[in-house]
Amino acid sequence: MEYRRKKGSEMWHFCKNCPNWPFEDFDVRLTKPDDEKIDPECLSRENSNKCKKQKLK
Numbered sequence: 001m002e003y004r005r006k007k008g009s010e011m012w013h014f015c016k017n018c019p020n021w022p023f024e025d026f027d028v029r030l031t032k033p034d035d036e037k038i039d040p041e042c043l044s045r046e047n048s049n050k051c052k053k054q055k056l057k
């Protein structure tokens, strides 16, 4: 799974339909960040099955 973080931000996003999903100027990682560094909006989407995850190629 792909995680993205806007440069200058502490929060990692993993739902590509998150309103704050970064499209430019972001860092990428493929391993899970610390829980407290994961966007609560993404977690809430995950919990309600509304999270569209980035498929790895």
Ligand SMILES: [Zn+2]
Residues within 6 Å of the ligand: 012, 013, 014, 015, 018, 019, 020, 021, 039, 041, 042
């Ligand atoms: Zn998010």
